[in-house]
Amino acid sequence: xxxxxxxxxxxxxxxxxxxxxxxxxxxxxxxxxxxxxxxxxxxxxxxxxxxxxxxxxxxxxxxxxxxxxxxxxxxxxxxxxxxxxxxxxxxxxxxxxxxxxxxxxxxxxxxxxxxxxxxxxxxxxxxxxxxxxxxxxxxxxxxxxxxxxxxxxxxxxxxxxxxxxxxxxxxxxxxxxxxxxxxxxxxxxxxxxxxxxxxxxxxxxxxxxxxxxxxxxxxxxxxxxxx
Amino acid sequence: xxxxxxxxxxxxxxxxxxxxxxxxxxxxxxxxxxxxxxxxxxxxxxxxxxxxxxxxxxxxxxxxxxxxxxxxxxxxxxxxxxxxxxxxxxxxxxxxxxxxxxxxxxxxxxxxxxxxxxxxxxxxxxxxxxxxxxxxxxxxxxxxxxxxxxxxxxxxxxxxxxxxxxxxxxxxxxxxxxxxxxxxxxxxxxxxxxxxxxxxxxxxxxxxxxxxxxxxxxxxxxxxxxxxxxxxxxxxxxxxxxxxxxxxxxxxxxxxxxxxxxxxxxxxxxxxxxxxxxxxxxxxxxxxxxxxxxxxxxxxxxxxxxxxxxxxxxxxxxxxxxxxxxxxxxxxxxxxxxxxxxxxxxxxxxxxxxxxxxxxxxxxxxxxxxxxxxxxxxxxxxxxxxxxxxxxxxxxxxxx
Numbered sequence: 256x257x258x259x260x261x262x263x264x265x266x267x268x269x270x271x272x273x274x275x276x277x278x279x280x281x282x283x284x285x286x287x288x289x290x291x292x293x294x295x296x297x298x299x300x301x302x303x304x305x306x307x308x309x310x311x312x313x314x315x316x317x318x319x320x321x322x323x324x325x326x327x328x329x330x331x332x333x334x335x336x337x338x339x340x341x342x343x344x345x346x347x348x349x350x351x352x353x354x355x356x357x358x359x360x361x362x363x364x365x366x367x368x369x370x371x372x373x374x375x376x377x378x379x380x381x382x383x384x385x386x387x388x389x390x391x392x393x394x395x396x397x398x399x400x401x402x403x404x405x406x407x408x409x410x411x412x413x414x415x416x417x418x419x420x421x422x423x424x425x426x427x428x429x430x431x432x433x434x435x436x437x438x439x440x441x442x443x444x445x446x447x448x449x450x451x452x453x454x455x456x457x458x459x460x461x462x463x464x465x466x467x468x469x470x471x472x473x474x475x476x477x478x479x480x481x482x
Numbered sequence: 483x484x485x486x487x488x489x490x491x492x493x494x495x496x497x498x499x500x501x502x503x504x505x506x507x508x509x510x511x512x513x514x515x516x517x518x519x520x521x522x523x524x525x526x527x528x529x530x531x532x533x534x535x536x537x538x539x540x541x542x543x544x545x546x547x548x549x550x551x552x553x554x555x556x557x558x559x560x561x562x563x564x565x566x567x568x569x570x571x572x573x574x575x576x577x578x579x580x581x582x583x584x585x586x587x588x589x590x591x592x593x594x595x596x597x598x599x600x601x602x603x604x605x606x607x608x609x610x611x612x613x614x615x616x617x618x619x620x621x622x623x624x625x626x627x628x629x630x631x632x633x634x635x636x637x638x639x640x641x642x643x644x645x646x647x648x649x650x651x652x653x654x655x656x657x658x659x660x661x662x663x664x665x666x667x668x669x670x671x672x673x674x675x676x677x678x679x680x681x682x683x684x685x686x687x688x689x690x691x692x693x694x695x696x697x698x699x700x701x702x703x704x705x706x707x708x709x710x711x712x713x714x715x716x717x718x719x720x721x722x723x724x725x726x727x728x729x730x731x732x733x734x735x736x737x738x739x740x741x742x743x744x745x746x747x748x749x750x751x752x753x754x755x756x757x758x759x760x761x762x763x764x765x766x767x768x769x770x771x772x773x774x775x776x777x778x779x780x781x782x783x784x785x786x787x788x789x790x791x792x793x794x795x796x797x798x799x800x801x802x803x804x805x806x807x808x809x810x811x812x813x814x815x816x817x818x819x820x821x822x823x824x825x826x827x828x829x830x831x832x833x834x835x836x837x838x839x840x841x842x843x844x845x846x847x848x849x850x851x852x853x854x855x856x857x858x859x860x861x862x863x864x865x866x867x868x869x870x871x872x873x874x875x876x877x878x879x880x881x882x
Contacts, residue, residue, distance in 0.1 A: 304875075312788060312874045333792050340790020351785045351878060355495040360487065367484040368790035409789075 257321075258416055258449050259286040259309065264318035265475075266304055278304050280475040281318075288416065291440060291450040293460050296469035302453040305469065306419045309451070310343050311335030323416055340369035344410030344448065346439065348422035350402045352394040358405050359390040365409035373412075380408040383445075384438055400431030404438060411442045418443050420452040424459055436462060488786070488799045489806055496775050500807050503764075503771045507811025510764035511854045512818025514757040518846035519819070520826050521750055523838045528554075529739045531836055533675055534606040537715060537733035539563070539571055539580075539705040539722065545732035546742055552583055552704035553735060554676045554834055555593050558652060559585050562701035563729055571705050576714030579604055582702035584688040589646055591654040592634045594681045596688030599623065604708065606675055618642045618668030623684045629668040631678040633835060638681075640666050648681075650693060661692045676835035707733075761854060764811075768804050769861035776868050783869050784877020793870045800866035801859050808858025812851040819847070 261284040267277040278301045286292060296302040307313040309320060311327055320327045323342055327335060339345075344365075352361050362377040381387055384404040386397075394402050403423065410418050420439055424432035436459055443450040452459070453469060460466055493500045533553050540548040543560025550557040565582070572580040581604065584596035599620050602612040614620060614629065621627035630640055640646065644666045650658040664683060672678055689699045709715055715733040722731035732738055743750075783796050823840035831837050 307875050310788070312878075333794075336787070336790050336792045339788070345788055347878065351781075351788070353491070353782055353785055355491040355782070356487075360491070364484070364487075364786070364789055367487075368786075368792075368795070372484070 256288065257285040258288040258290075258323055259284070259451070260319075260321040261285070261309075262319045264305075264308060264320065265316045266301075266308055266313065267316055277475040279308065279315075279473055281305070281472055282474065284472060286417070286449055286451055289444070289447055289449055290465065291443060291463060292452070292465040292467060293463035294451065294453040294467050294469045294472070295455065295457075295460050296453050297455045300469045301473050301475060302469050303421055305473070306345075306421050306451070306453065309417075310345055310419055311339050336368070341413060342416050344413070344415035344418040346403075346406050346410045346418065346420040346423045348425040350394070350399075350406045350426070352402055352405055352409075354394050357391045357393055358386060358397070361394070361405055362409045362412050365412035369413040377408070377412055380412055380442075381405070383442070384408050398431075399426055400428075400435065403427060403431070403435045407435065407438050407442055411446050411448065414446055415448050418448045418450045420450065420454075422454055422456075423452065424454065424456060429458070432456070432459065485795065485799055485802055489803045492779070492782075492799070492803050493806065496771075499771045499775065500810075503767050504807050504811035504814065506764040506767045507808050507854060507858065508814035508818055510757075510761040511812045511815030511850060512822060514761050514854070515815065515819040515844075515846050515850045516822035516826070517753050517757040518850065519823060519842075519844045520838065521753070522844060522846070523842060524830070524836075525740075525743050527836050527838060528834075529736045529743065531675065531739070532735040533677065533706070534604055534708065535706045535735060536709045536712075537707040537718065537731060537735065539567065539707055539729060539731050540703070542728055542730050545730055546738045548704060548730055548732045549735055549738040551585065552706060554836075555585075555595065555680055556676075556834060559703040560730070562703055563705070565700040565702060567729060568702050568705045571707060574718070576710055576717060577707055578710045579706075579708040581706045582685055583704045583706060584685055584701075585652065585703045586694070587648045587650055587660065587688060587691060588652055588654055589648050589681050590638060592638060592679060592681050593652060594628075594648050594683055594688060596683050596685040598685055601682075601706075602629075602670075606673055606677065610673070612673060612677065613671045614668040615671055618666075621667055621682070621684055623686060625684065626662055626664045626687055627667045627684070628664045629670060629682045630666060631670050631680045631682070631835070632672040633678040633831065634681055635666075635669045637832075642666055642668060648683075648691065650691075662687070674835075674837040679832075679835040761857065765808075765854075765857040765861045768807055768858050769864055771807075772800060772804055772862060772865040773868070776865050779869070780872060780877045783872040784874045787872060787874040788878060796872065797866045797870040800869045801862040804862025804865075805855050805859035808855045808861075809851075811858075812854050815851065815854070816847075 261281055264279060264281045266279040267275045270276055308315050359377055362381060363372040366372050381390060384407055386401060386404055423439060424435055427435055454460055538548045538552045541561030541563050547557050547560050551559045568582045571577055581598055581601045587594040602620055605611045621629050645663050647663050648660050649655060650660060718731050719733055722729045786796055820840050827838040827840060
């Protein structure tokens with residue numbers, strides 16, 4: 256059974272001059288449970304918009320996104336928030352950790368809006384990513400590699416069924432990128448989560464058995480167009 | 483739990499502006515509570531401060547001046563009345579007790595009041611009569627002896643056995659010293675009444691002080707009156723104020739003071755208005771402080787939303803943060819309130835002898851903090867709306 260099913264997905268943005276620019280047009284995309292897929296996409300192929308649409312952060316102009324049997328277009332914004340808090344983990348290129356919160360609190364917040372904070376699970380996850388000695392540090396006190404490991408732990412904290420990773424190694428050096436990628440893949444596998452990762456890095460993409468090109472998938476006239 | 487964590491961390495991230503805003507709230511809240519409490523306590527204390535007397539008889543003049551002079555030992559006497567008027571009042575069957583007072587001299591600014599020793603045995607409050615501190619005694623009529631109120635004794639640095647020469651007039655003039663020398667024979671225990679600020683001497687002593695008009699030696703400045711029944715006040719009011727035109731009978735005492743407060747009602751309202759305006763300005767500061775930090779919070783709010791926080795959650799977090807700043811400020815406001823009330827109490831005591839109690843329970847100490855916290859939360863609504871409207875996708879985009 257498909258965990259994620261996308262049909263005729265369209266998203267356009269209005270440019271400052273008033274013209275409409277189509278950024279995403281994906282006729283069909285599916286992702287099975289516990290599957291790991293890498294989408295190759297260079298800058299401007301609409302990959303962040305695509306992931307935001309799946310996460311319910313953006314709403315499509317048309318088409319359907321069905322996650323775990325729930326058609327997202329039929330959900331209210333609050334219900335989409337709830338779905339994101341329970342079913343989706345999101346790993347960003349820039350980590351997007353909350354700077355005023357400790358490492359442990361960042362991970363706890365990853366659960367708070369969904370199943371509820373579980374301190375022992377948060378600690379276990381941080382131990383799993385090698386940060387057991389950094390629980391009460393703040394993100395600014397960590398290296399970039401360590402920050403991305405916190406982001407991985409946070410994305411997995413609420414036992415999501417789907418993890419979205421947007422250029423998760425884009426800000427890391429080669430060694431840290433390799434380590435982070437391994438953690439993401441292992442973490443998803445250990446937590447029975449499917450992984451949809453987008454990257455432009457051939458070194459990252461080559462590690463996936465399942466690869467798709469977003470440029471081929473996305474038939475939009477001006478992908479990535481307007482921010 | 484999560485909300486509170488978000489609020490605590492946000493307060494820590496914006497510690498300086500939060501502290502400054504909380505101090506503003508504290509000043510405003512402290513001022514508001516102080517104005518309210520001083521006003522209420524002063525009104526209650528002054529209108530309830532009769533020294534145990536029902537009325538004052540004096541020369542023809544304003545009743546308020548008579549009360550201020552005879553009960554609060556403030557203001558000048560409106561004039562003297564013959565001793566016979568005192569005797570007439572004292573022998574009136576409607577009168578339980580009548581005590582004459584004579585004023586006109588001071589010692590280093592503290593008023594000398596001549597009276598009879600039975601003044602001290604009259605209860606100034608139910609169950610409370612004046613008592614002399616151990617080692618002292620009351621003065622004896624016909625001797626140049628003095629008994630000092632506790633506050634006057636402390637301020638003047640006089641103790642039993644000390645001698646002093648009074649000065650003429652109610653205000654201290656170093657050139658107007660009398661030749662008569664008085665000996666302190668007793669210090670009264672604190673009564674928290676205007677009597678604490680007085681240097682008490684025998685009635686005859688003041689009447690016959692060197693330099694005083696011998697023709698007025700038998701006069702008194704006022705007569706304190708305690709009635710047997712309240713109805714007697716109306717009879718005496720009729721007798722002295724309506725049928726006579728030579729004397730004034732100030733009754734009831736509380737009404738004269740209430741009238742005084744009524745006259746200053748506008749000042750009261752202005753003070754209260756100012757306090758509320760300060761409170762509103764402080765509330766505005768809460769709004770400005772949080773609102774100005776919203777651009778730096780944009781990313782954090784977007785991250786929270788991306789993690790699944792609902793719009794109403796981030797809205798509530800901002801409102802709760804504003805309310806928390808106000809609550810923190812109001813805790814400090816109690817300290818400011820106590821400081822202001824202690825200061826005001828010291829000044830009022832020094833000027834009138836009346837004591838305000840900073841620790842006296844007052845409803846304002848409950849409702850003012852609640853009102854300020856509510857105002858603080860209200861002030862958080864505008865920035866909270868901005869947080870509510872945060873665009874997640876835009877907020878997640880790193881700022882270059």
